[in-house]
Amino acid sequence: MSKSNVSMTVNGKAVSAEVESRVLLIHYLRENLGLTGPHIGCETSHCGACTVDIDGKSVKACTIFAVQAEGANILTIEGMAGADGKLHVLQEAFREMHGLQCGYCTPGMITRAHRLLEENPNPTDAEIRMGISGNLCRCTGYQNIVKAIQYAAAKINGVEYKEAAE
């Protein structure tokens, strides 16, 4: 009984497996499914590098067991780009606005920013900063991450992105 069958949808694809109950979702995604986009950073629910979208919620995949995600619909960074390889607007935004340096936090940042913009398509600078406060970046100082999310928001809203005066 310490093993359970789990079925879920990951990036639009139905998957199922028998996993040990104690397997964390991040390990299931990375080791069973080979989805190494979500990263393991702190393993203590602080850094947000493992953030994925579960049923419309941003969740740290290091702090949920795979069995708890039974029946869930999960989106990871691998599911963001189009089937034709066209980058998601947030991916494009992070590239254009230099929203990353080492890239370690980026998959978590982008999946989190995706949910933030779904809930609030026109966030203020402060709302973006609060919205990504569960994601740590040690390189950028966040400045360009905030700009990237503003760029993506502008594009989603069909308006021209204007960089705010520093």
Add this chain to the structure above:
Amino acid sequence: MIPGTFDYHRPANISDAIVLLSRLDSDARVIAGGHSLIPMMKLRLAAPSHLVDLAGIPELKGVRLEGSDIIVGAMTTQHEIIANDLLAAHIPILRETSTVIADPQVRYVGTIGGNVANGDPGNDMPALMMALDATYVLSGPKGDRRIAARDYYEGPYTTAARPGEILTAIRIPAPPKPHGYAYEKLKRKVGDYATAAAAVILTVANGKIATCSIGLTNVADTALFAKDAAQAVIGTALDKASLAKASAGAEAITSPAADGRGSAEYRTKMAGVMTARALSRAFARASV
């Protein structure tokens, strides 16, 4: 960090969950959002042989008005509390408090039941529930019973809940309209537990404080109900002297540990400062 082995159960209703708990080994644990329990399991500070997941029980979800009480289902997440209009209209301090708990990802998953049930003195909701005079509904093999939040906490991670009981709902008497409220939390960064925090609920009549209750977070082995601090401001217009008396009343009952958040002396002092700030803000809100 890999947790120990356990068997996973996902009952579909409360009675099945209670039957499961009474049948399983005594170290079986209930899991709600899991954002306290899973980190402890990863550190092997907790190694339950069974987890009973409450996520599949719809009756534990949601917020409703019953007479003058607001009933909050134990599995209601912090994110849902922030978004809930009924709560915002009747008990706005809940939104203010949930917003300073952890970070967005944790708030999507972390529940109010989990926050109050396990007796972690670092959690924010217990002090708030004491200030609001909330009642917890515990469901067990012998049926339901109710216990006041002010009587629930016995020590760190030690509560009045008996083995086999599940905290299923929180009943909060809606504070009078209008009332003043504030939750003041001093913390080092987003996601941190409080260095010290204070919850205040008060009413004002003819420019003076008519009723007041205060709860304190993370400055003792349990959340604290600061009766003397509240008494110090009742009947006053919150002048400087009564504010100082309230701060002193709060400081007098603290016994914080020295940790990365500061020395015991500092954290005691901050309990007084948070109390004064919360009182001032609550008073201003009640006076408009």
